[in-house]
Each structure stands twice: as structure tokens, then as C-alpha cells.
Amino acid sequence: MSRIPALIVAGLALSVLAVPAAQAEPRAAGSITFRHSLQPIDGFGFSQAFQRADRIRGLSQGNQREVLDLLLNRRTGAGLSILRLGIGSSADNVYDHMRSIQPVDPGGPTAPPKYVWDGDDGGQVWLAKQAKAYGVTRFYADAWSAPGYMKDNGDDANGGTLCGLQGTSCASGDWRQAYADYLVQYARFYAKEGVAITDLGFTNEPDLTTSYASMRFTPAQAAEFTKVFGPRVRRSGMPIKVACCDAAGWSQQIEYTTAIEADPVARAEVATHTGHPYRNPVTGPLPTSKRTWMSEWSPNGTTWNEAWDDNSGYDGFAVAQNIHDTLTAGQANGYVFWFGASLGATRGLIQLGDGTDSYRISKRLWALASYSRFIRPDAVRVQARSGDAALKVSAYRNVDGSRVVTILNTAATTVSTDFTLDVPGRPAAYVTDTTRSVSATDTVRVRGRTLSAHLAPRSLTTVVLR
Numbered sequence: 001m002s003r004i005p006a007l008i009v010a011g012l013a014l015s016v017l018a019v020p021a022a023q024a025e026p027r028a029a030g031s032i033t034f035r036h037s038l039q040p041i042d043g044f045g046f047s048q049a050f051q052r053a054d055r056i057r058g059l060s061q062g063n064q065r066e067v068l069d070l071l072l073n074r075r076t077g078a079g080l081s082i083l084r085l086g087i088g089s090s091a092d093n094v095y096d097h098m099r100s101i102q103p104v105d106p107g108g109p110t111a112p113p114k115y116v117w118d119g120d121d122g123g124q125v126w127l128a129k130q131a132k133a134y135g136v137t138r139f140y141a142d143a144w145s146a147p148g149y150m151k152d153n154g155d156d157a158n159g160g161t162l163c164g165l166q167g168t169s170c171a172s173g174d175w176r177q178a179y180a181d182y183l184v185q186y187a188r189f190y191a192k193e194g195v196a197i198t199d200l201g202f203t204n205e206p207d208l209t210t211s212y213a214s215m216r217f218t219p220a221q222a223a224e225f226t227k228v229f230g231p232r233v234r235r236s237g238m239p240i241k242v243a244c245c246d247a248a249g250w251s252q253q254i255e256y257t258t259a260i261e262a263d264p265v266a267r268a269e270v271a272t273h274t275g276h277p278y279r280n281p282v283t284g285p286l287p288t289s290k291r292t293w294m295s296e297w298s299p300n301g302t303t304w305n306e307a308w309d310d311n312s313g314y315d316g317f318a319v320a321q322n323i324h325d326t327l328t329a330g331q332a333n334g335y336v337f338w339f340g341a342s343l344g345a346t347r348g349l350i351q352l353g354d355g356t357d358s359y360r361i362s363k364r365l366w367a368l369a370s371y372s373r374f375i376r377p378d379a380v381r382v383q384a385r386s387g388d389a390a391l392k393v394s395a396y397r398n399v400d401g402s403r404v405v406t407i408l409n410t411a412a413t414t415v416s417t418d419f420t421l422d423v424p425g426r427p428a429a430y431v432t433d434t435t436r437s438v439s440a441t442d443t444v445r446v447r448g449r450t451l452s453a454h455l456a457p458r459s460l461t462t463v464v465l466r
Contacts, residue, residue, distance in 0.1 A: 029387040029417070029418050029419075029420070030384070030385050030386040030387045030388070030391070030393060030417060030418070030419045030420070031383075031384075031385050031419055031420040031421075031422075032382070032383070032384050032385075032393075032395045032405060032419050032420070032421050032422070032451070033382060033383040033384075033422050034382050034395065034397050034403050034421070034422055034423045035382070035422055035423065036382050036383035037380045037381075037382060037397070038331070038380065038381040038382060038383065039331050039332075039333055039380070039381050040333055040378065040379070040380050040381075041327075041333060041334070041375055041376075041377065041378070041379040041380065041381060041396065042082070042138065042291060042293070042333045042334040042377060042378075043080075043081035043082045043138055043334055043335075043372075043376075043377040044078070044080055044081060044082065044334070044335045044336070044337075044368065044371060044372035044375070045080050045081065045082025045083055045084055045138070045140070045334070045335070045336040045337070046071060046080055046082075046083070046084065046336065046337045046338070046339065046340035046349070047083070047084035047085070047086065047296065047336065047337075047338060047339060047340070048083075048123070048124065048127055048339065048340055048341065049084070049085065049086025049122070049124070050086065050122070051122040051123055052123075052339055052340075052341060052342050052343075053122060053123030053124045053126060053127035054122055054123030054126075055123070055341065055342070055343065055352050056068065056123070056127065056341055056352070057123050057126050057127070059352070059357055059359070060357045063357055063358070063359060066359070067341055067350060067352075067359055068130055068134070070349075070350060070361065070365060071340045071341070071349070071350070071365075072130070072131055072134040072136065073134065074134075074135070074373060077365075077369060077373070078349070078365060078368050078369035078372045078373055079369070079372055079373040079376075080136070080340070080368075080372055081135075081136055081137075081138060081372070081376070081377050082136070082138040082139075082140060082334060082336055083127065083128060083131045083136055083138070083139050083140070084140045084141075084142060084295065084296070084336050085121075085124050085128065085139060085140065085141040085142070085190075085197075086122075086124070086141075086142065086143075086144060086204075087141050087142060087143035087144070087183065087186050088100045088101070088143055088144060088145060088147070088156070088213060099122070100147045100156070101115050101116060101117055101182070101185060101186055101189065102114060102115050102116065102147055102182055102185075103116065103147065105147075105149040105172075108172060108173060109150075109163075109164075109172065109173045109174055109175045109177070109178040110173075110178075113178070113181065113182070113185070115182075115185055115189075117189045117192075119189075119193060121189075125190070125193050125195065128190070128193075128195040129193070129194065129195060132194075132195060137196075137198070137377075138198050138199070138377065139190070139195060139196065139197050139198050139199070140197075140198070140199040140200075140201070140243065140295070140336070141183075141186060141187060141190070141197045141199070141200050141201070142200075142201035142202075142203075142204050142243070142246060142274075142295070143183060143201065143202055143203065143204065143215075144204045144205075144212075144213035144214060144215070145157070145160075145204075145213040145214055145215040146162050146175065146179045146182070146215055147182070148160075149172065150162060150163055150172075150175035150178065150179050150182075151163060151170075151175075151215060152168045152169065152170050156213050156215075157210070157211055157212050157213055157214060158209060158210070158211060158214065159208075159209030159210070159214050159215065159216045160214075160215055160216065161215065161216050161217070161221070162175060162176060162179055162215065162217070162221075162225070163175040163176075164176040165217070165221045165224060165225065166220065166221060166224060167218070167221070176225060176228045177228060177232070179202070180202070180225075180228050180229045180232040180233075181232060183200060183202055183229070183232075184200075184232055184233060184236045184238075187200055187236070187238055187240060188236070188238070191238065196238070196239075197238070197240055198239070198240060198241060199240065199241045199242075199243045199271075199272060200233060200240045200241070200242060200243065201242075201243040201244060201245075201246060201274065201295075202225060202229055202244070203215060203217050203222065203244065203245050203246060204246045204296075205246055205247060205248040205276065206218075206222060206245055206246070206247065206256075207247050207248050207249065207252045207279075208248045217245065219245075219255045219256045219258070219259035219260075220259055222244055222245045222256050222259065222260065223259045223260045223262075223263045223266040224266075226242060226244060226260060226266045226269045226270055227263075227265050227266055227269060229242060229269070230242050230266075230268075230269025230270070231269075241271035241272055242269055242270050242271055242272075243270070243271065243272040243273075243274050243293070243295070244256065244260065244270050244272075244273065244274065245257075245260075245273075245274065245275075246274045246275065246276060246295055246296065247275050247276065248276050248278045248279045249275075249276070249277065249278060249279025249280040250275050250276070250277045250279075250280055250281060250282045250283070250286075250294075250330070251279070251280045252275075252279060252280075253273065253274070253275025253276070253286060254275075254286060254287060256273075256275075257273045257275075257286045257287055257288050257292075258287055260273070260288075261287060261288055270290065271290060271291060272290060272291040272292070272293055272333075272334075273286050273288050273290055273291070273292045273293070274292070274293045274294075274295035275292070275293075275294065275295065276294070276295065276296045276297055277294060277297050277322070277326070278297065278300070281322075281325070282294060282322075282325055282326045282329060282330035282332070283325075283329055283330075284329060284330065285329075285330055285331040285332075286330075291333045291334070292330070292331070292332050292333055292334075293332060293333060293334035293335070293336060294326045294330065294332050294334065294335050294336065295334070295336045296336055296337075296338050297322065297337065297338060298314075298337060298338035298339065298347040298348060298364075299313055299314030299318060299319070299347045299364075300314070300347065301313075301314050301345070301347055302345045303345050304344070304345050304346060304351050304360075304362075305347075305362065306360065306361070306362045306363060307362075307363060307434075308363040308366075308367075308432070308433055308434045308458075309433070309434060309458045314347050314364075315363060315364070316362065316363025316364050316365075316366060316367040316432070317363075317367070317458060317460075319337075319364045319367040319368060320367040320370065320408050320432075320460045321392070321408065321410075323335060323367065323368065323371050324392045324394060324406070324408055327371075327381060327394055328381075328392075328394050331381075335371075335372075337349065337364075337368060341359065347364070348362075348364075349361075349362060349364050349365035349368065350362070350365060363432070363437070366432045366437040366438050367432065367460060369432075369437075369438050370406065370430065370432050370438055370460050370462045371406060371462070373438065374402075374404045374430075374462055374464055375396045375398070375404050375406075376398050376399070376400070378398075378399050379396045379397060379398045379399065379404070380396065380397050381394060381395070381396050382395045382396060382397050382403075383395070384405065384419075386407075386417070386419075387417065387418075388411075388415060388417055390409060390410050390411035390415060391407055391408070391409055391410070391411075391415065391417060391455070392407070392408040392410060393405065393406070393407050393408075393419075394406050401466070402464055402465065402466050403423065403425060403464070403465040403466075404462065404463065404464055404465075405419070405451070405462070405463040405465070406460065406461070406462050406463075407453060407455060407460070407461045407462075407463070408459075408460050409455040409456065409457065409458060409459050409460075409461070410458065411457060411458070412457050412458060413457050414454065414455065414456060414457055415455045416452070416453070416454050416455070417452070417453050417455065418450050418451065418452050418453075419450070419451040419453075420449055420450060420451075421446070421449045421450070421451055421465075422449070423465075424446055424448065424449050424465075425446065425465030425466055426446070426465065426466050427444050427445070427446050427451065427463050427464065427465055428440070428463070428464045428466070429441050429442075429443065429444035429453070429461055429462065429463045429464070430461070430462045430464075431443070431456060431459055431460070431461050431462075432459065432460045432461075432462075433456050433457075433458060433459035433460070434458075436459075438462070441461070443455070443456075443461075444461070444463050446465070451463065451465075
């Protein structure tokens with residue numbers, strides 16, 4: 001075999017070493033400033049109104065525990081920390097009329113109320129107690145409608161307006177105070193069961209008329225009612241925060257928030273402004289310095305979908321994008337998904353077998369868990385900047401000292417990136433994509449004050465620094 005002269009070999013080696021740096025794989029650079037505080041985070045949650053809580057309870061003991069763990073366990077599930085309860089929404093189907101704690105007209109707005117309580121509330125009391133055992137302390141109760149006899153259309157469904165508000169005319173009189181007392185009594189019933197309602201709302205999607213439980217408020221009427229409702233809540237002696245107004249669109253909620261903020265008395269009564277991004281998405285913050293929650297959303301549609309990323313708009317990736325945009329562009333303090341578990345063609349996190357003891361999990365659950373398991377109540381969002389437009393990055397500081405960075409790679413290729421940290425730490429990283437669900441990964445390193453990550457295509461990576 002012929003020999004290559006040593007000088008030629010040396011020259012070849014030098015030529016390899018001399019490849020221009022520009023040909024190496026570029027690394028996008030960003031920064032995380034954990035000392036730069038943005039908005040506080042109240043938590044992440046879900047609802048099981050309309051007897052969906054009872055559907056979980058109806059599972060076998062083993063499956064029941066597994067579904068509860070998926071929603072509430074901080075080590076293996078989503079670790080959700082807010083439970084939204086539906087007042088008068090315990091009918092079996094959203095298109096049925098609601099069941100009320102005062103289903104019969106007591107004889108007028110000033111007559112002694114005739115409340116009834118079954119201690120169950122469509123399974124919601126059971127679920128609230130289960131959630132409390134997992135450590136949940138935030139319970140948001142919200143009404144879809146007042147009882148029909150309190151409204152100008154005499155029906156708990158099909159819209160209508162609370163009697164006594166500006167612009168209404170009801171022969172039965174002014175039901176505003178009676179409705180406020182009705183809502184406070186609901187909270188008292190839960191307190192009797194050992195569950196403290198922490199947040200209380202008097203309307204859900206007041207900008208829509210639906211064939212199921214619904215009630216209209218204009219922004220001016222919502223501001224008007226808060227001035228009746230707030231004092232009633234304070235007089236109860238329960239430490240409850242008033243929430244408003246759960247409009248069906250984020251832009252519509254801006255109108256309600258603006259009306260409340262314009263009235264000094266109403267502004268003082270409302271602690272949390274709540275909106276839904278069904279009619280239009282979250283593109284900016286609500287116009288208030290008070291707390292704001294995205295209090296209900298799930299992707300629309302009529303098919304069950306378990307995919308992570310199929311371009312459908314209701315896959316796990318779409319939910320991850322929605323969470324990121326809500327917390328960053330919307331600067332929201334809370335994020336509450338719609339159903340945690342439901343039936344049939346649900347866009348909930350989990351599908352329950354209808355008439356069978358079974359369940360299925362969607363990637364939507366793991367998209368939410370990638371945030372909610374690690375970003376805990378009373379965390380603070382901090383400044384995060386990415387050097388790559390394909391990466392959606394946000395970061396948080398927990399009260400226990402742990403720090404969280406979430407990175408959604410929207411590119412169809414692997415992306416390598418660096419972040420400069422003002423506070424270094426020991427990383428643990430978890431990835432969610434088509435084949436993995438909040439699975440540990442070794443593709444993140446911290447050297448000194450530089451966090452380096454190798455991000456899979458179309459994936460969500462959560463980094464926890466301790």
C-alpha cells in the first residue's frame with residue numbers, strides 16, 4: 001500500500017481545521033432575566049360543570065383515580081390548581097335547562113328565599129373535595145344565568161336580562177339584590193361542605209344568547225350590577241373575590257372591563273377580570289391593573305382528536321400556542337381550560353367512555369401540563385427573549401425558588417439555541433411532541449450562565465432550573 005507523504009497529511013489536517021466558522025451550524029441567542037418581574041400567575045385550571053364531574057365519579061375506582069391524577073397530580077399529571085364550578089349548570093347536557101338552588105319563585109324579590117341544596121351539585125361538590133385533597137385552594141364559581149323568574153324573558157335559557165337592571169321592565173319587580181343573595185348563598189352551601197369558594201362570578205358569556213342557560217348583560221349593566229353584588233359579597237364575611245364578566249370573545253371582554261374601570265365604584269368591587277377567546281383570540285392585555293384570567297376555552301369542533309400536531313387547530317400544539325399567547329401577549333394571571341374530561345366528540349383534555357368504564361387522553365392534556373405542572377400558583381412571569389423567531393419562549397419564577405423556561409419550537413426542523421441567564425441553575429428538562437408527553441430529556445445543558453438547548457421539531461420543551 002502506498003504511503004501519503006507526511007507534509008500532504010499535515011496540509012490536509014490544516015485545511016480541515018481551517019473550515020470557515022460561517023459554515024458551522026448557527027445558534028440563535030436569547031436571554032432570560034429572572035430578576036425582571038412581569039405579571040404574577042394565579043394558576044391553571046379546568047371545569048367539570050354540567051354533570052361532567054359526576055361522569056368522573058361514575059368510573060371504577062381505579063380509572064377514577066387515574067383520571068383525577070391526570071388532571072390534578074403534580075408529579076404525574078397536569079397539577080391543575082383552579083377548579084371552575086358552574087352555578088346552576090348541573091343539568092346533564094349543556095342544552096338542558098339548569099338546576100338551581102332556588103328553582104321556584106319564592107313569591108317576589110323581597111319574599112323570604114326558599115333555597116334547596118342536595119349537597120352534591122351535579123358531582124361538583126365531590127370533585128371539589130377531591131381537588132382540595134390534591135392541594136387545590138382556588139375555587140371559582142360562576143353563574144350561567146339567574147333563575148328564569150328573575151329575568152325579563154321568564155326563562156333560564158335563551159338570553160333575557162336580570163329584572164331591575166337599566167333598560168328592563170318586569171312586572172315582578174327588581175331582582176338584583178335577590179340574585180346577589182342567591183349567589184352568596186351558593187358559596188355558603190359550599191362552605192358548609194368544607195370547600196371555600198374564593199372567586200365568584202355572576203355572568204357567563206353575557207354577550208351571547210344561547211338555547212341553554214344564558215343571560216345578557218351590556219357592559220354598562222355589568223358595571224351596574226357589580227355595585228349591588230360587591231357589597232353583598234363583603235357582607236357575607238367570606239373572603240371571596242368578585243370576578244367579571246366571562247365574555248365569549250377577548251375583544252368583547254375589553255368592552256366590559258373598560259366599562260367597569262370607568263366607574264370608580266364598580267372598579268373597586270371587581271378583583272378579577274375574566275374573558276373567553278372563542279369569538280376572537282387573545283391578542284393583548286385587558287385594560288386594567290387588576291388580575292385577569294382567560295377563564296374558559298377549548299378548541300371548537302365536533303370530532304375527538306388525540307394528535308399533538310396535525311394542523312387541525314384543535315391538537316396539542318394549538319393548545320400550547322394558545323397558552324403561550326395568553327400568558328405573554330395577553331399578560332393573563334390565570335388560564336382555565338374548559339372541560340378537563342367529557343364525552344363523545346369533546347375537545348376536552350380527556351375523553352370519558354359514554355356508558356363504559358374507560359377513558360382516552362389527548363395531547364391537549366400534555367400541552368397544558370407542560371406549563372401547569374411546573375409553573376405554580378403565585379409564580380411570577382419574568383422577561384424572556386429569543387433570538388429565533390421560530391421559538392416562542394416564556395419564563396417564570398416560583399415561590400420555592402425554582403425557575404421555569406418554556407420553549408415552543410414552531411419550526412419543522414431541529415433548532416439549537418442559547419440563552420444567557422442572569423441566575424444560573426441545575427436544569428431538568430421535559431419535552432412534549434408527537435411521541436413524547438412531558439418526558440425527561442437530556443438535550444438541555446447549563447454551563448456557567450449559558451443555557452443551551454437542542455429542540456426537536458414542532459415540540460414544547462419545559463426547563464426547570466434549581
